[in-house]
Structures are given as C-alpha cells and as structure tokens.
Amino acid sequence: MTPQLVSKLPQAGTTIFTVMSQLAQEHGAVNLGQGFPDFSMPAALHQKVAQAMADGFNQYTHMNGLPDLRQALAVKAAGLYGAVLDPQTDITITPGATYAIYTALTAILHPGDEVIVFEPAYDSYIPNILTNGAVPVRISLEYPSYQIPWDKVREAITPRTRLIMVNSPHNPTGAVLSADDLTTLEAITNNTNILVLSDEVYEHLVFDGLAHASVLRSKALMERSFVCFSFGKTFHCTGWKMGYCMAPAALMKEFRKIHQFNAFTCDTPKQVALAAYLNESDAYLELGKEMQEKRDHLRSLLADTPFRCIPSHGSYFECYAYDGFSSAPDKELAITLTREAGVATIPVSAFYLDGTDHQVLRFCFAKKTATLEAAVEKLKTYFNR
Ligand SMILES: Cc1ncc(COP(=O)(O)O)c(C=O)c1O
Structure with a gap:
C-alpha cells in the first residue's frame, strides 16, 4: 500500500524562477528572469577560499x-x-x-x-x-x-x-x-x-x-x-x-x-x-555604484521599446509595465516573450498569493553589458517583426 501523506504546503508548486529558467534554457533565451549575476565574482575572494582549504x-x-x-x-x-x-x-x-x-x-x-x-x-x-x-x-x-x-x-x-x-x-x-x-x-x-x-x-x-x-x-x-x-x-x-x-x-x-x-x-x-x-x-562600498550603472544601462536601452519603467532604487531588479503594447496576463506575456522574442523575465503576479496582476514584468539587470544589450536587441526585433 502506498503510504498516505498530508502535505504541509498543498498549494506549493515549482517556483516561477525555476519554471522561467527552464523555459529560457529550452528556447535558448537570454535569461533576465532569475536573480543571479552572469559575471564573475571577485577573484580575490574565491582565491581566499582556495587558500583556506589548502x-x-x-x-x-x-x-x-x-x-x-x-x-x-x-x-x-x-x-x-x-x-x-x-x-x-x-x-x-x-x-x-x-x-x-x-x-x-x-x-x-x-x-x-x-x-x-x-x-x-x-x-x-x-x-x-x-x-x-x-x-x-x-x-x-x-x-x-x-x-x-x-x-x-x-x-x-x-x-x-x-x-x-x-x-x-x-x-x-x-x-x-x-x-x-x-x-x-x-x-x-x-x-x-x-x-x-x-x-x-x-x-x-x-x-x-x-x-x-x-x-x-x-x-x-x-x-x-x-x-x-x-x-x-x-x-x-x-x-x-x-x-x-x-x-x-x-x-x-x-x-x-x-x-x-x-x-x-x-x-x-x-x-x-x-x-x-x-x-x-x-x-562592498562600491557595489551600489556598479549595479546602478547596470540598471541605468538597461533602462536607457528599454526606453526605445514600448515597455514603461517603474523606477527601482535598489536590488538586482527593475519592473516594467507593458500596457502600451499588450493586454495579456503577465504570466502569458512572460512565456510568449521567452518563446518568441528569446528573452526571459519574471511575471510580478507570481509574487502575490492570489495572482494579482498589474501587468508588470520584472527584469534582472545584474548581468554583463553584452547580456543586457543582446536581450534588448531581441526584444526590439520582436516588436519590429
Ligand atoms: C528578498 C530576498 N531575500 C532572500 C533571498 C535569498 O538569499 P540567499 O540566496 O542568500 O538565500 C533572495 C534571493 O533572491 C531575495 O531576493
């Protein structure tokens, strides 16, 4: 007999970050979804780890x-x-x-x-x-x-x-x-x-x-x-x-x-x-300046697209509304953009238990300049298709 389980989190599924990252991989999309840098961590720090192990x-x-x-x-x-x-x-x-x-x-x-x-x-x-x-x-x-x-x-x-x-x-x-x-x-x-x-x-x-x-x-x-x-x-x-x-x-x-x-x-x-x-x-004191440059760069690139910026003042993220070009629910649009434009983002409704949808996508800008530029080029190609 299969043992019976009573789930402690019956509603929990796979997190949106995993879902979008997998979709990004399947479609070879640029991943501005999950919040992790695609550039190197400080070499001086990982060298210290190697030294500590030695x-x-x-x-x-x-x-x-x-x-x-x-x-x-x-x-x-x-x-x-x-x-x-x-x-x-x-x-x-x-x-x-x-x-x-x-x-x-x-x-x-x-x-x-x-x-x-x-x-x-x-x-x-x-x-x-x-x-x-x-x-x-x-x-x-x-x-x-x-x-x-x-x-x-x-x-x-x-x-x-x-x-x-x-x-x-x-x-x-x-x-x-x-x-x-x-x-x-x-x-x-x-x-x-x-x-x-x-x-x-x-x-x-x-x-x-x-x-x-x-x-x-x-x-x-x-x-x-x-x-x-x-x-x-x-x-x-x-x-x-x-x-x-x-x-x-x-x-x-x-x-x-x-x-x-x-x-x-x-x-x-x-x-x-x-x-x-x-x-x-x-x-750590210079980190804010470096990350702000990335935010500003993504913001200036996206200014040439129909996305509307909702200004961020910190973190790895900036949100963009898309009421100027689509009325799709944000999850649907995030999936479409991953599949058809080749850019993965995160739908902000995923951060509300009841799925409240203001039609906003979260972009992670903690990425190399080349990654941000490649993503926005792909979006522009999609909008001009
Ligand atoms: C607001 C917030 N808290 C906590 C964490 C998790 O940090 P850690 O990877 O150290 O568990 C994250 C990671 O995305 C985050 O955005």
Whole structure:
C-alpha cells in the first residue's frame, strides 16, 4: 500500500524562477528572469577560499559561525549603521538568507500567530509562515510606487499579530524603505509584543544617492528584530548560499535552538575567506555604484521599446509595465516573450498569493553589458517583426 501523506504546503508548486529558467534554457533565451549575476565574482575572494582549504580549514567550525567572521560583521554594522552588536550573542552565520528567514520564523511562530507580510513578496515568506501553522496577513504595497500603506498595517494589527516582515531594497520591485518608514514601524510596534523580520539581502545595492534604511539604525527596532543578509547577493556568488542573521540575544537564543538541529554550522573555508575579505571595505562600498550603472544601462536601452519603467532604487531588479503594447496576463506575456522574442523575465503576479496582476514584468539587470544589450536587441526585433 502506498503510504498516505498530508502535505504541509498543498498549494506549493515549482517556483516561477525555476519554471522561467527552464523555459529560457529550452528556447535558448537570454535569461533576465532569475536573480543571479552572469559575471564573475571577485577573484580575490574565491582565491581566499582556495587558500583556506589548502591551509586546512576543512572541518566543522563554531555552530554560530566562525568567530572572526562574526567579529568582522559586528564591525561593519557598527561602521555603516551605528549598530551595537555582540558577535558572541547577536550574530549567526547561516547557509543563505532564505535559511535565516525560515529559521527566525520557525523559532518564534506558533499555530494561529498572525504575520503581516507585504505583497508582492519574495516567494519563500508565505510558505515559511504556513509551514509553521501561522497565518499570513497579506497587505498589498501601493501600486505603482510599491510603498507600504501604513494605515492598512495599523488596521491589520490584532492581539494575534506576532511579526511584521519588511524587505528593503525590495524584490521584485526595487522599492526602498525611507527613514520615515522606519520611524513609523517603530511607532506601530512600540509597547507591543510584535516582532520584526527585516530582509536586507540587497543592503549594498541602493541607488540614486539614497542611504539604506536598515533596521540596524534603530535601537528601538533592533530590540524586536531579526535582520537577515546574504553574502551571495553582496559578493555575486549566489551559488555559495551563505548568509547571516543579526538579532538581540534573547531572540537569537531561540533562533540558534532551531539552527543547532538543522544545518548546525556552515561552510568553514568560505567563512575564513569572507572574514578576511570583509576587512577590505571597498569590497562592498562600491557595489551600489556598479549595479546602478547596470540598471541605468538597461533602462536607457528599454526606453526605445514600448515597455514603461517603474523606477527601482535598489536590488538586482527593475519592473516594467507593458500596457502600451499588450493586454495579456503577465504570466502569458512572460512565456510568449521567452518563446518568441528569446528573452526571459519574471511575471510580478507570481509574487502575490492570489495572482494579482498589474501587468508588470520584472527584469534582472545584474548581468554583463553584452547580456543586457543582446536581450534588448531581441526584444526590439520582436516588436519590429
Ligand atoms: C528578498 C530576498 N531575500 C532572500 C533571498 C535569498 O538569499 P540567499 O540566496 O542568500 O538565500 C533572495 C534571493 O533572491 C531575495 O531576493
């Protein structure tokens, strides 16, 4: 007899990123869909990994992360955001930011707890909430600015509200939070038991002279926040799946209880390399400028097409509306463009649980100049056919 299973995530299918990347491969399309760079990561960093392996750093390191790496991260957070973090108690290295987010949610959520989550949302958030028996309370970001409608947040709070999740710079839209947004979040959570999870994987990819509004800048928010980061996004090595979480000791204690019996620890040679590399602050301070040039280049190329830009201020992504040339649903158009124009993008409706469709596609510009140019040439050929 086949054993019976009750799925914890009965609605979950294959993620749109995998679907679109597979379709791109099948049709030989230029992939501006999935969020990964097609250019090389810094050679100095992977050379340090090779050196660490040759030097014998190949066994389990500390469960909470290599002490030198945690120390380097505490120094970086103090320098950039004025945050006071104890590397012993407040920082844990994880196998990627997605894992850090899942671990934080699993550490604190109980069945029936409510989590306020903004849509469009990075695809792991809602499944992670549901896996823990908690209830996602979905609020749509304002379209087309993709700002948080704080009045709706106030209205959504109930005695069961356990957590508010924020993400800046935002995937898929590139919207960023402002200092005022942090002040509002502070006021809303003040004197409550509500916690905050802040996904800041694109912290160094902020454009247009704006400053990254990290939750780490606010002492009041830091008392109630898990802040999650990704080395993969910062150093163009998404395949490394290395990240970390920062949180006050009481929250981190619970986080580590889950981590201890899951990954327990992560890749030692990469941690040795990252600890040394982080001492070179140029390694991350210039990243925003480089990525902004890519955003600007894609934007200027697409200006010659019927796509309408919805400006991004950070991340790897910019969204484009296509009401000027098609009324097709965004998933359908994304598939058509992959098959017929040879360019893969991501339909933004995939980031809403109910498939809300503003007819917008997400383009990833973390690509070589030649890739961006080839993609737009293909689109132009398609439009002129
Ligand atoms: C908003 C956001 N959070 C988390 C992640 C995942 O980071 P990692 O690859 O380190 O798990 C991504 C990756 O696309 C992302 O866009």
